[in-house]
Amino acid sequence: MTGGGSASDHAHLMGAVGMQRCPFMPTYGAPPVMFVSGQGAWLTDSEGRSYLDLLCGLAVTGLGHAHPSITEAVAAQAATLTHVSNLFANKPATELATRLDALLGGGGQVFLCNSGAEANEAAIKLARRWGGPGRSTIISTWGGFHGRTLGALAATGQPAKQEPFAPMPEGFRHATYGDVADIERQIDPATSAVLVEAIQGEGGVVVPPSGYLADLRRLCDERGLLLIVDEVQTGLGRTGTWFAFEHDGIRPDVVTMAKALGNGMPIGACWAIADVAGAFTPGDHGTTYGGQPLASAAALATLDVLEGMDAPTVATALGARLAQRLGDLEGVQSVRGRGLLLAVELVSPLDARVVARRALERGIVVNAVTPTALRLAPPFILTDDEVDHALAILGAVIVECLEEGRAP
Ligand SMILES: *Cc1c(COP(=O)(O)O)cnc(C)c1O
Numbered sequence: 001m002t003g004g005g006s007a008s009d010h011a012h013l014m015g016a017v018g019m020q021r022c023p024f025m026p027t028y029g030a031p032p033v034m035f036v037s038g039q040g041a042w043l044t045d046s047e048g049r050s051y052l053d054l055l056c057g058l059a060v061t062g063l064g065h066a067h068p069s070i071t072e073a074v075a076a077q078a079a080t081l082t083h084v085s086n087l088f089a090n091k092p093a094t095e096l097a098t099r100l101d102a103l104l105g106g107g108g109q110v111f112l113c114n115s116g117a118e119a120n121e122a123a124i125k126l127a128r129r130w131g132g133p134g135r136s137t138i139i140s141t142w143g144g145f146h147g148r149t150l151g152a153l154a155a156t157g158q159p160a161k162q163e164p165f166a167p168m169p170e171g172f173r174h175a176t177y178g179d180v181a182d183i184e185r186q187i188d189p190a191t192s193a194v195l196v197e198a199i200q201g202e203g204g205v206v207v208p209p210s211g212y213l214a215d216l217r218r219l220c221d222e223r224g225l226l227l228i229v230d231e232v233q234t235g236l237g238r239t240g241t242w243f244a245f246e247h248d249g250i251r252p253d254v255v256t257m258a259k260a261l262g263n264g265m266p267i268g269a270c271w272a273i274a275d276v277a278g279a280f281t282p283g284d285h286g287t288t289y290g291g292q293p294l295a296s297a298a299a300l301a302t303l304d305v306l307e308g309m310d311a312p313t314v315a316t317a318l319g320a321r322l323a324q325r326l327g328d329l330e331g332v333q334s335v336r337g338r339g340l341l342l343a344v345e346l347v348s349p350l351d352a353r354v355v356a357r358r359a360l361e362r363g364i365v366v367n368a369v370t371p372t373a374l375r376l377a378p379p380f381i382l383t384d385d386e387v388d389h390a391l392a393i394l395g396a397v398i399v400e401c402l403e404e405g406r407a408p
Contacts, residue, residue, distance in 0.1 A: 032357065032360055033045045033046070033051075033360065034046040035051075037065075037066075038053070038061075038064075038065025038066055039064075039065055039066050040064040040065060040066075040379075040381060041053055041054075041064050041065075041378070041379050041381060041382055041383075041386055042065070043065065043365065049363065050363060051360070051363045051364065051365050052363060052364050052365065052386060052389060052390055052393075053065070053365045053378075053379065054364060054365055054366050054376045054377070054378040054390055055365045055366055055367055055375070055376070055377055055378075056377050056378065056379050057264065058233075058259065058367075058377065059201070059233050059238060059259045059260060059341065059377040060259045060260060060262075060263070060264055061263055061264050061379060062236070062237070062238065062260045062263065062306070062311070062340075062379050062380050063263050063302065063305050063306070063379065063380060063381060064379045064380075064381045065264075067263060067305065069301050069304065069305050070263050070264075070265075070298055070301045070302060070305070072301075073297045073298060073300065073301035074265065074294065074297060074298050074301070076297070077092065077293055077294050077297035077298075078294060080293070081293045082292065082293060082294040083289070083292045083293065083294065084292070084293070085288060086286060086287075086288075086290065086291060090291070090292075090293045090296070091293070092293045092296035092297045092299075092300055093112055093291035093292070093293065093296040095296075095300060096110075096112065096269075096291070096296045096299050096300050096303075097109070097110040097112065097269075097291075099300065099303055100257075100269055100271055100303075101271065103242055103243075103303075104243070104251070104255060104271050105251055107273055107274055108271050108272055108273045108274055108277060109271070109272060109274055109277035109278075110269050110270070110271050111126075111269065111270045111271075111272075111277075111280075111285065111290070112267065112268070112269050112290045112291035112296065113258075113267075113268045113269065113270065113287050113289075113290040114266045114267060114268055114287065114289050114290060114295070115147070115258055115266060115268045116146075116147050116152075116230075116232035116233075116256065116257075116258035116259060116268055117146070117147025117148055117149045117152040117268075118147075118149070118258075118268050118287065118290075119232060119256035119257060119258050119268035119269055119270045120146045120147050120151070120152040120155065120195075120230060120232070120256050120270075121147075121149055121151045121152055122256070122270035122285060123195065123228050123230075123254050123256050123270050123272075124138060124151045124152070124155065124195075125151075125280075125284070125285055126254060126270065126272055126276065126277070126279060126280060126285075127192045127193035127195075127226050127228065127254070128171070128192065129279040129280055129284060130192065130193075130226060130276050130279035131192025131193070131226075134189075134190060135189070135190055135191070135192045136171045136190060136192055137171045137172070137173060137188070137190040137191045137192060138155060138171060138172055138173075138191075138192060138193045138194070138195050138228075139172075139173045139174070139175055139183055139186045139187065139191060139193070139194050139195070140155045140156070140157055140172065140173075140174055140175075140194070140195040140196065141157050141174060141175055141176065141177035141183075141196055141197075141200070142157040142158075142174050142175070142176055142177060143157055143158065143177050143200055143203035143204070143206065144156060144157040144158075144174075144177065144195075144196065144197055144200055144203060144230075145158065145197070145200070145201065145202035145203055146195065146197075146230055146232075147232075148161075150165070150168065150169055151169055153165065153168065154168040154169045154171075154172040155172055155195055157174045157177075157203075158203075171190075173186045173191075174186075177196070177200055177203070177206060177208060178206070178208040178209050178212055180212065180215040180216055180219055183216065183219065184219055187223055187225070191223075191225055192225065192226060193220075193225055193226035193227070193228050193253075193254075194216055194219075194220055194225055194226070194227055194228065195228040195229075195230060196213070196216065196228075196229060196230065197229070197230045197231075197232075197233070197234065198213060198229055198230075198231060198234045198239070198243070198244030198245050198247075199233075199234050199239065199244055199337070199338060199341060201232075201233035201234065201341065201369075202233070202369070204343060204369050204370045204373060205336055205337045205341060205342065205343035205369055205373070205375060206336075207336055207337065207338060210247075210248075211248060212248070213227075213229070213245050213247075213248035213250050213252075214248040214249060214250050217248075217250040217252070220253075226253040226254055226276060227250075227252045227253050227254070228252060228253065228254040228255075228256070229243070229244075229245045229252040229254070229255050229256075230256050231243050231244060231245070231255055231256060231257045232256055232257055232258045232259055232268070233259055233341065233377075234338075234341060235255070235257040235259075235260065235261075236257060236259075236260040236261060236302075236303075236306060236311070237260070237306050237311030237312045237314075237315050237339075237380070238260060238311075238315055238339055238340050238341050238377065239312075239315065239337075239338040239339040239340070239341055240312050240313075240315045240316035240319065240338060240339035241312050242311075242312055243255060243257075244338065247338070251273075253272060253273050253276050254270065254271065254272040254273075254276060255270075255271045255272075256268070256269070256270050256271075257269050257271075260302070261299045261302060262295055262298040262299045262302060263298060263301075263302040263305075264298075265294070265295045265298035265299070266295060267295040267296070267298065267299050306380070309380060311380050312339070314380045315339035315340040315380060316339055318339075318340060318378075318380070318382060318387075319337075319338070319339040319340045319341075319342065321387065322340070322342065322376065322378065322387060323335045323337070323342055325387070325391050326342065326344050326376075326391070326394070329391070329394065329395045329398060330395070330398065330399055330402070331346055331347050331350060331398035331399060331401070331402045332344055332345070332346060332347070332398065333345045333346060333347045337376075340376075340377060340378055340379075340380065341375075341376075341377055342375070342376045342377075343369055343370075343373040343374065343375050343376075344373060344374040344375075344376065345372060345373045346372055346373065346374070346398065347402075348372075349405055350372070350398065350401055350402065350405065351368075351371060351372075351401075352368035352369075352370065352371055352372050352373050352374050353368040353371065354401060355368070355374060355397060355398060355401050356368045356374055358397045358400065358401060359374075359393065359394060359397045362393050362396070362397055363393065364390055364393050364394060364397070366394070378390075
């Protein structure tokens, strides 16, 4: 059982009260609450308590819960056509691929799938197909996160997550994040691509030095490598631009996205410039559900709302206000991140896991992205009153934890 809790504790917390044992495999820690509904930035648990959601299901529900436009689009599509397979075309997927290509500047093609890991698997297979025999190695970065399937896990630069599942697939190397020279050192004749996050999300909201992606773009051009940017967490407006690589004024060859794309409906996408995308031939890759009309309709509605509200501009303004006010709190050492993807580094000896748990008890959802930092990935729709509420409670919780730490 995870976390040292007993099987019955875990079962109880999973809501499996009265069951002989927990119905879930113990891949996650025991959850502290069960949520039953959501509305806008708010969640309600099984005891009827409310929570302000500053995490959005890990940067997914950026438009809030039960957004009327998305609810309506999903309901209408569910009543029309949910699935046909990729043997046949469907309108929502076709429109979605066109919209995503336009958002990325045009001239590309899209593979639709169901998650971030799958988007990266598509990118990895595409890079190998494009590189051809003998040119299959992908360089990614230490501390990076690309998903839990074996290929994405091999790219993920976190040995602790890989070791229990050894051996990893071959063809992956790692370099220090933010250090172009270290990527360059890893290049050999077998290298086909460089895969990086624009900001390392799971790695602790690590923003690379300004110009990092521009330097990588130049390096990849010089050496004839693909630049693949994983925008699964950073994409679709959250960092103040539609994609975080835009901050560096570049365009990658391949871009992966997922999380925010369906505002909660499972969907992912891998985009590539057409010359590269054309390395795939029919039969090379596929997924039963990818591009199914229901998830595609959710993504189209999500894009409509994000574009209508100018999500990047909202993220820039709201993120700046939040970051400033968080930085002013007692017990906060620094705030990093971009737009609405923030990490709040706490002063020693505060434990971010304890602070996050206490915040949850007081009705604020955040998580500990490292043992010393809270992650906030709040929704674009947060009101001024909600910001005030969040800051008041987070501030109080941090001070409480500080005082407990000082008590004899
Ligand atoms: C969450 C995440 C993934 C994995 O996405 P899943 O949908 O969980 O498979 C991949 N890359 C990044 C950068 C992520 O944040």
